[in-house]
Amino acid sequence: MGISRTADAVAAGHTGAAITVEGLAKHYGRSVAVEDVSFSVRSGAITGFFGPNGAGKTTVLKVVSGLARGSAGRVLVNGRETHARDAGTLGAFIEPCGAHPGRAARAHLRSLATMAGLPGARVSEVLALVGLEQDARRRVGRYSLGMRQRLGLAAALLADPDILVLDEPTNGLDPQGIRWLRTLLRERADSGRTVVLSSHSLTEAERLVDDVVVIHQGRIVHQAPMGAIAQGGSTLEDIFLNLTGGEDA
Numbered sequence: 001m002g003i004s005r006t007a008d009a010v011a012a013g014h015t016g017a018a019i020t021v022e023g024l025a026k027h028y029g030r031s032v033a034v035e036d037v038s039f040s041v042r043s044g045a046i047t048g049f050f051g052p053n054g055a056g057k058t059t060v061l062k063v064v065s066g067l068a069r070g071s072a073g074r075v076l077v078n079g080r081e082t083h084a085r086d087a088g089t090l091g092a093f094i095e096p097c098g099a100h101p102g103r104a105a106r107a108h109l110r111s112l113a114t115m116a117g118l119p120g121a122r123v124s125e126v127l128a129l130v131g132l133e134q135d136a137r138r139r140v141g142r143y144s145l146g147m148r149q150r151l152g153l154a155a156a157l158l159a160d161p162d163i164l165v166l167d168e169p170t171n172g173l174d175p176q177g178i179r180w181l182r183t184l185l186r187e188r189a190d191s192g193r194t195v196v197l198s199s200h201s202l203t204e205a206e207r208l209v210d211d212v213v214v215i216h217q218g219r220i221v222h223q224a225p226m227g228a229i230a231q232g233g234s235t236l237e238d239i240f241l242n243l244t245g246g247e248d249a
């Protein structure tokens, strides 16, 4: 995993990593959500971001996606520090999906496409891609959890971005949906694009991710290629429980 880069290399320009997070902190008033978070994400790989409830995964993914601002530190996307990520560079799905419950999925996606300057035909493409064609005219408020996940994914995929950031994307998906998502994400990575996802389903994620980042109590406690973890005879769950103090669970 192309992890720590020197400050000089980063200052000199693009390090080759799709995402570099350096010394990121996020405070809510006096409460510290994450502190001194640094890691990087390889281009063309699937990176899994793991941690117990409240560890800081969503907070970091929001800042990485430009949906929230950090209190300190910086995030480089393709070597550039910018708060407004353009849709073709990075697409994110972090709940809530932002669709008005009274709106049809197709109308929601159409507005997003218009705002991003994308052709209307792309809406039908992503609806087909996520398997929501038949339900595209239904109100989002009547969607199941899995259908909302698929809609969120459709929105993230609209501009066919180089980098996909997904917060617990398998939540609510049925087994067919999980397999479909695994294939979709693997194909994207194999074609040189980048995926970052968080998940609590460690057994599931073990089959999918190339690189592992573990966050605990707002700080990064581990980063390694999945292959190295497996070679060491450990499972992702072993590593996770050891690092997050849950080995007695």
Ligand SMILES: Nc1ncnc2c1ncn2[C@@H]1O[C@H](COP(=O)(O)OP(=O)(O)OP(=O)(O)O)[C@@H](O)[C@H]1O
Residues within 6 Å of the ligand: 028, 031, 032, 033, 034, 051, 052, 053, 054, 055, 056, 057, 058, 059, 060
């Ligand atoms: N808007 C907010 N205001 C105040 N504190 C917040 C806010 N959002 C998150 N936090 C706090 O930041 C910390 C990290 O939360 P975050 O949602 O990033 O964790 P997480 O790892 O995604 O958790 P989970 O696995 O439960 O989704 C928690 O202590 C949470 O209470």
